[in-house]
Each structure stands twice: as structure tokens, then as C-alpha cells.
Amino acid sequence: MNRKNQETEMPKPLVERADHKETCFSDDGAGEWQRISNSLRKSIGSDAFQRWFGVATWHSASNGEGIVTVPGEIHQVWIETNYLPELMMAASEECEGMHHVKIMVAERASDFSDENILSDNAPPEIRIELPSDMLEKRAKAAGLNPDYTFNKFVVGSNSQFAHAACEAVATKTCVGYNPLFIHGGSGLGKTHLMHAIGQEILRRRPDARVIYLTCERFTNEFIEAIRKGDIEKFRRRYRSSDVLLIDDVQFLAGKERSQEEFFHTFNTLLDGRNQVVLTSDRPACEIKSIEPRLISRFECGLAVELQPPQLETRMAILKKKSLEWKVSVDENVLNFLAEKIRSNVRRLEGALVRVATFASLAGESVSVEKVEYLLRDFIQEEASRQVSIDGIQRAVAEVFDVRMADMISRRRPASIAFPRQVAMYLSRSLTHSSLMEIGESFGGRDHGTVIHACKKVSSELNKQPGLKERIERIESQLKR
Numbered sequence: 001m002n003r004k005n006q007e008t009e010m011p012k013p014l015v016e017r018a019d020h021k022e023t024c025f026s027d028d029g030a031g032e033w034q035r036i037s038n039s040l041r042k043s044i045g046s047d048a049f050q051r052w053f054g055v056a057t058w059h060s061a062s063n064g065e066g067i068v069t070v071p072g073e074i075h076q077v078w079i080e081t082n083y084l085p086e087l088m089m090a091a092s093e094e095c096e097g098m099h100h101v102k103i104m105v106a107e108r109a110s111d112f113s114d115e116n117i118l119s120d121n122a123p124p125e126i127r128i129e130l131p132s133d134m135l136e137k138r139a140k141a142a143g144l145n146p147d148y149t150f151n152k153f154v155v156g157s158n159s160q161f162a163h164a165a166c167e168a169v170a171t172k173t174c175v176g177y178n179p180l181f182i183h184g185g186s187g188l189g190k191t192h193l194m195h196a197i198g199q200e201i202l203r204r205r206p207d208a209r210v211i212y213l214t215c216e217r218f219t220n221e222f223i224e225a226i227r228k229g230d231i232e233k234f235r236r237r238y239r240s241s242d243v244l245l246i247d248d249v250q251f252l253a254g255k256e257r258s259q260e261e262f263f264h265t266f267n268t269l270l271d272g273r274n275q276v277v278l279t280s281d282r283p284a285c286e287i288k289s290i291e292p293r294l295i296s297r298f299e300c301g302l303a304v305e306l307q308p309p310q311l312e313t314r315m316a317i318l319k320k321k322s323l324e325w326k327v328s329v330d331e332n333v334l335n336f337l338a339e340k341i342r343s344n345v346r347r348l349e350g351a352l353v354r355v356a357t358f359a360s361l362a363g364e365s366v367s368v369e370k371v372e373y374l375l376r377d378f379i380q381e382e383a384s385r386q387v388s389i390d391g392i393q394r395a396v397a398e399v400f401d402v403r404m405a406d407m408i409s410r411r412r413p414a415s416i417a418f419p420r421q422v423a424m425y426l427s428r429s430l431t432h433s434s435l436m437e438i439g440e441s442f443g444g445r446d447h448g449t450v451i452h453a454c455k456k457v458s459s460e461l462n463k464q465p466g467l468k469e470r471i472e473r474i475e476s477q478l479k480r
Helices: 003-009 027-044 046-053 073-082 084-094 114-118 132-141 160-171 190-204 215-228 231-239 256-271 292-298 311-325 331-340 345-362 368-374 376-385 389-400 414-430 435-441 447-461 467-479
Strands: 057-060 065-070 100-105 180-184 210-214 243-247 275-280 302-306
Touching (some): 027 057, 027 084, 046 073, 065 073, 073 084, 073 100, 073 132, 084 132, 084 231, 132 190, 160 180, 160 190, 160 275, 160 302, 180 190, 190 210, 190 275, 210 215, 215 231, 215 243, 231 256, 256 275, 311 331, 331 376, 345 368, 345 376, 368 376, 389 414, 389 435, 414 447, 414 467, 435 447, 447 467
Parallel strands (some): 180 302
Antiparallel strands (some): 057 065
């Protein structure tokens, strides 16, 4: 095809500015592009917009896909590596139903008729393997922390299943894990895995619209959208995402209007087969003051639990972090840290930072005795956390005047059943044991029995005036 034929077969712009800077393919497209342009200018600046988008043409497809044609590969690569998230954000916010934008070189686009460009059978777009720094920039635009990747997550028996599920979601090896609900105590790696999912998806599909945010931010933005009257724009932003990652979903509790909005956003994404990943500090069924219909949707996919790491895993984490941070710490000191700091990974890393900083500033190696002094507050608090199920059973048996054997027996009179339920309730709140582990410790009961016990005791706390005082007395005794 010669150059003259190329020019005649190019889709003819119906709207064109006198200075030839902005063009559109249809009258409706002109209005869309004007709105998108205004939004895009605000996010990237007028100079950047004029330089990279001033000579672009726009076409809005009926299937929710927009096409931007540019003069050459320089424009294509630069826009895809620097401004694609902002462009897709502007398009989804300003054009209802718009969920994807392609960047194409005009000479390649000229090989297709207008009908072909809009067709699902159009030749596939050429994907560019983005450099790591560009992927990092793309991740930051999605709200992701580039340091939280699967490669930097130390897998142990406490996290093996959760890690495998997250990788399956990120690589699309299983479509049944939607939503993926990750729960566990603070500092165990929930946020790390969530960010790793987002980053792996972006690495595999750089044009994917990934959004990460905390539940608190979702709620605040919803309130602000109501105040400004921008609720439709808010909805387009989140309901047009390919992957939505919501951290600490337990903060929806008690927020009725936010729950209503999240419910419809959740349904829209799942109906469109878009991935939703949620984290919480407790199982969905234990989140109080949240609508049952939301709980049922949280539980309709896959729920995975993160537990505190075992000694070997804690040691592996310390060694990996030492190499990553390029700090030299004696093996005996690492062993001491792994043995003493058990509750969560974040606290373990904090202890290593304190030791490494002291060694660097003092210019000398740090002994175990010195570390014990440096971390005395960490160690004291960790000691107060080391409450066992067996210790809880003994304390409850003593306060309620029942036999220790009754804690694991199958007998069900109220004088025995309720103290046993109190012991399960305290085991859930004072230890990091899973529901299954707690049930096993009480005569091989299942996790449903433990959940029922926790709900029963929570309900009785509001009815029995003296129960709260008795439980507080048991807690105080255990922590001493």
C-alpha cells in the first residue's frame, strides 16, 4: 500500500481544531475527548498534555473500549509507560462504561477500516515489555508499594496456603477465587500479599486497571463525593476497575451508607468477572455491625488465613531482611530475635532495624546481652502476649469452679458448657491460634462450634452484669 492510499483510508476526523492539535472521529467522540482532555490536563499538566496528546486522535468504541492513535512509536511508548493510568482514569471517570484504552500508531491503525478497529476480531495490539522502573511507576500510580512483591515474601507453614492462593489470583490459574478474602492478625503479611497480587497483574498486563486503597479511604472518598455531588464519578472510578484491592474491610462496620455503596460496587465487579481482593483482621463472620448480605458475599469466594510464623520462618525472614538491607548481624543475635519476637512479622522487622541501627551508629558488633537491653520493651510486651490455650482452660476452670477435664469433655449441662464457651472466646481473643486449632484443643470440636461460642459469650456480656468483670479478672491473671 502506497502512502497516498494510506492517507485516503485513514478514518477521517469529523471534528478538528484549526491548529490541528486535537481531533476526534465522531461528534460524540468530540464531546468525550473534550471531557477526557480537561480531566487529563489536571492530572498531568497542560505542557505534558500538549506535547504528548496534542497530536492524538480519539475514537470511542461501542464495547467500552477507547482507541487513541498517535503519530509514531515514540508517542506510543511514552504514553504507555508514563500516562496510561491517568488516561484510563480520565476515560473511565468521564465516559460511562469506558473500561479500556488502547494506544496505537496511526500508520498501523490505517491498515484497518473503522469497522475493524471496533471489532472484537481486530488484530491484537502490540504489547511492550516495560522496564522495571516504568512498572514501578505504574504500580505507584495504582496505589501499590513496589517493595511488596511475591519474591520478597518469605513463605512458611503459617502462610503457604494464603501465598499459593494469592499467586493463583495474580496469574489467573484459578478463576474461582473471587473474591479472595485474606484475614489474620496485624503485621502478618496481608497487605504485602495484596500489593504483590496487584504488582504481578501489572507485570503480566501493564494495561490492566488496578486500584489499591484502604477501606478508610474508600469511605472518606465516598463521603466527599456525596458532599461535592460527584457520586457518579466516584462510582465510575471503582466500578470500572479490572482489579480492586481493599485493605482492612472490617472498618466498614457501622457505616451503613458506605456498606450500601460497597455492596453495589462489589456486585458490579463480580458480575463483570473483575477480581476483588479483601483483607481483614478477622474472619468475615466475626466482623460486627456489618450487613449479612455483605458477609455472605465476602464468603462466596475463597477465604485464607495468615497465622504467626513459626521459629524457622521467623529466622528465614530475619536472614532475608539482613541481606536485603545489607546489614551484618551475628547469627546468635538473629536466633535471639527469632525466639523472643513471635507475635508478628512487622514487630520482628522493627526489632532487627533497632539492632542494626545501634550497631551502625556504635560502630561495633552487638552482643545478645546488649540486644536484650535494647529490646527490653519489645521482649516485655511479647512475654505478656504468650498466653496458651491450656493456660486459658486452667484459669477459666478455676474461676468458674469446674474440672479441667470438663473443658474437653462432651458433656453439655449449662454449668459446664458456658465456661467452656468462655474459654473458647478467650482463646480466640488472646492467642493467635486458628479456629480449627482452638476446636481441636477443646476435644476435637469443629470451627463452627468455636464461632458459636464466641458469639454466645459476646451476647451474654451485655446481659450478665458480672460476666465482664469475671472475664477481665481471668485476662489479667493470664497476662501476669
